[in-house]
Amino acid sequence: MVSATSFRPFPQTPVETRRPLGTSHNYPTDPAEVRALEGLIAAEVRQGWLVRLPDSALPVARKPAPLNVVPKAPDAHGRPRWRMITDDTQARQPFFDGHSVRPAGVNASVASTELAYPGTPSLGRVAAMLLGPHPPTMLATLDVSSGFKRIRLAAASGTLFTVRFKGTTYISSACSMGGRHSSTYMNSCTAALAQALESPGVRLLSFCDDLLVSTDLPLHRATSELARIREAMVRLGLPPQAEKSSPPARSVEWVGLRLTTGNDRGPAHVRMKDGAVVDLVSALTAAANGDPDRDQLAKVVGRITWFSTLCKPIRPLLRDIRRALADSPDRTSALDPSAAAAARALLTWAPGIARPLPATFAARATMAPDPFPAMLVVTDASAHGFGIAVFDLRRTTNALVDGAPGAVSASASIAAAGTT
Structure with a gap:
């Protein structure tokens, strides 16, 4: 398992004491949602992601976070699926547990606010990846199984993240869906993973728990490289989910897109x-x-x-x-x-x-504006129309500024001007 304790330490600065009181209420009221929540809690207990909190520890635990469920896409048989969400809004606040002040953050020694959020690839960067400088001939996808739950929390942080259902209080032993820290840690893990597992001819992009593999290698070598990446992910505690991963192919689906590499049958494209x-x-x-x-x-x-x-x-x-x-x-x-x-x-x-x-x-x-453009278009507007001037910035000559000799202008040549 990946531990969140390896990240930057929490700065030892004074924090405001806070002891939240009262009992939070879970959001679901529909009977179907309540049954779904009960099943999801039972599944997380079996996995060890939720652990029952002894009554003796209740006085020093943070107030339980509200729970909710949201629908997911139906399974292959059309049956409804649900995702459990934990409202960990309160986790950003420090509190007094009866003995000492507990800082905000995932662990007693970690502040997620101090962790730089890794840059996830923009849609433009994904499109640019299809173009080169070494255009890929094949793509593959990998999805980390169980996502946030692969990042375990320190045992000392158990009482910071609690939930309650039908009279029983549980502590979270792993990052939750809904915690403000979860996506930061997940992106940090997969960004480091993608960087470490790249090799000549193989490039990886990461977006939270989704990995995109691009390669210009022959099929047999691409398949071998993908197996290497899978094995490394398993060893590092972030195993890929088989049903959400795809083998090397010219066209794959990834984070809401269908990406297709270019070849003699057509150029690379996105939809x-x-x-x-x-x-x-x-x-x-x-x-x-x-x-x-x-x-x-x-x-x-x-x-x-x-x-x-x-x-x-x-x-x-x-x-x-x-x-x-x-x-x-x-x-x-x-x-x-x-x-x-x-x-x-x-x-x-x-x-x-x-x-x-x-x-x-x-x-x-999606490219940023060119800091050294060849042309510049200047417009003005009025109640009667608008004027346009196109300046050629590749030429520099002395110019008149407001009718008087001025400094050297980067645009003395007006290519077009007029009103409509």
């Missing part, structure tokens, strides 16, 4: 993952026909907004749909016609949805 495209087409088709499912439409608009980082021209269409949803007086009234028109446009031509988005375009769209 939303297959299941997401199906949901998008269904919701947008209903909206285009004037009979939208508002909840589903709001969800897919959020997903497309995330993807629009790679394709900014679709943002005005999303704005029209969001505005129509917000301006509708009630859930049964018809949406503004602009929403239906925007939905039809997204279905017809939107890159990443109606058709693949070339990786070259995606990478270019």
Whole structure:
């Protein structure tokens, strides 16, 4: 198991004493959710991730954190699945346990606020990875089994993270889904893992508990390298989950995207993952026909907004749909016609949805502004129109500034100017 105690020590500075009082209440009230929560708690007890807290230790334990469940995608047989969430908001506050002040953080000696959050790859960086400088011919994915639960907490921190269900209090022995520290530690672990396991011809990107492997090696060597990475992950206490991992292939799904490498049959490209495209087409088709499912439409608009980082021209269409949803007086009234028109446009031509988005375009769209551009466009506006001046920054000559001789200007050549 990976221990969180290896991270930076908690700074020894004074903290405010705090002793939360009272009993928190879990969120689920629906009988199905309560049954799901009961089953999830029993499963975590069997795994050793939740340990019953003796009554004698209750006076020195932090107030139990509220629990909740959220639905996950159904399993292969269509049965509902649930995820348990722990509201560890209070973990950011220090408290007095009756003997001493306990600091905020995962462990008594660790403050997650002092740990630098590792940089996760942007969508643009993922697209750029498909282009090189050594373009991959195959991709593979790995998903850490049980995610946050692979990071165990120090025994001394047990009373800092407690939950209560049906009269029994439990302490958490591993990071929880909902703890503000969990994603920081998970990203730190997988970022270090990806860096350590790279080899000539093999590159890894990490996003929380998901790893993307890219390689330009032949298939047999790529398969061997993937086996090496799997074995190392098992030895390091972060084993991959078989059903969520994929072998080397030209096209894979990773963190909501379908990524395809380039070859003689076509260039590298990006689009939303297959299941997401199906949901998008269904919701947008209903909206285009004037009979939208508002909840589903709001969800897919959020997903497309995330993807629009790679394709900014679709943002005005999303704005029209969001505005129509917000301006509708009630859930049964018809949406503004602009929403239906925007939905039809997204279905017809939107890159990443109606058709693949070339990786070259995606990478270019997310690049930072060029600090040394060749051209500069300057505009002004008024009630009667606007003016445009295009400056060629590759030429430097003496210029007039406000009608008087001025210093050397980097843009004496006006390529175009006018009003409309």
